[in-house]
Every structure is written in C-alpha cells, then in structure tokens.
Amino acid sequence: MHEIKSLCMLNKLAGVVLLQLLFLAVFHQTYAQQKAVKASLFEGVVVAGYADHGVYINCTGPAIKYSFAPKGNILLGLLPSLKLKEDHVEEGKPKNAWITPTLGVGLTAVFRHIAFQLPAFYSPKTSTLDGKWKLGVGLGYKF
DSSP states (O other), rough: OHHHHHHHHHHHHHHHHHHHHHHHHHHHTTSSSOEEEEEEOOOOOOEEEEEETEEEEOOSSSEEEEEETTTTTEEEEEEEEEEEOOOOOOSOOOOOEEEEEEEEEEEEETTTTTTEEEEEEEOOOOSSSSEEEEEEEEEEEEE
16 A cells, blocks of 8 residues: 555656646747747657556657757657556456557657656546546657
8 A cells, every 4th residue: 555655656746847847848938039839740759657557668649749949849649558567356357458559648758869758548447446547657768
C-alpha cells in the first residue's frame, strides 16, 4: 500500500514539474516576434515509460507543436502506444493479453534529442474496477 502511495506522489510530482516547464517555455516565448505553434503529424520521437503498474512504449502521433528554441519544443497530442502489463487475477478468471495496443494523450517536451513525456492512458471499466485515466511518466529519444 505504501508503494502505491509513493508511485502516486511521484506521478503527481512529475506532472507538476512538466507543467512548470511548459508554462516557463510559453511565457518566455511570448516576447518573441515569430509565432511558433503549428500542427504536427509525426515528430520521430520514441518514448518508454511507466504508467498504471506497467511499462509502455510509444511514438508521438498527431499533435500541436510549440517551438520555443532552435532545438526545443513541446507537443500536446495523441500517443499510439504498446502497454506491457501482466494482470494478477484469481485462478480461473480471464486475463488480458500481456502486450496491449492503446492510445494515450499527453505532453512531450523535447530538448535537442532527449524527450520527457507525461502521458495519460484510459483503463476501461472491468467487473472489479471502474474506468479511470492513469497518469504516467516517460523518457525517450528524438531521431
């Protein structure tokens, strides 16, 4: 139980830090002369991270891209992903597949070739759990 609370606190802390970076970049760029917001279909960013007691691997999909430096940008968009998570259920109960394709949404901050990500994935309702959005955190690379 203590581990779950620690992970929840870590997820919240990561969200706060990433949002502060986003606001810093937005307010810093407001004094520039050029607008740097545009739509992006694919950025070449691959990310691995942790969400909902499992691992995910994704790439950035369609997004709104905000460039704040020659080698830095922030993306808000869709994240086509593969979630790797083993279900722990009672004997005789059906289990989900270990690898599950899913679609997430979230923020991705890219500085040069390093990407930091704050994704959210929806876990659907089951017979024992309500459907909820689960926050995650990830680190990746921009090709």
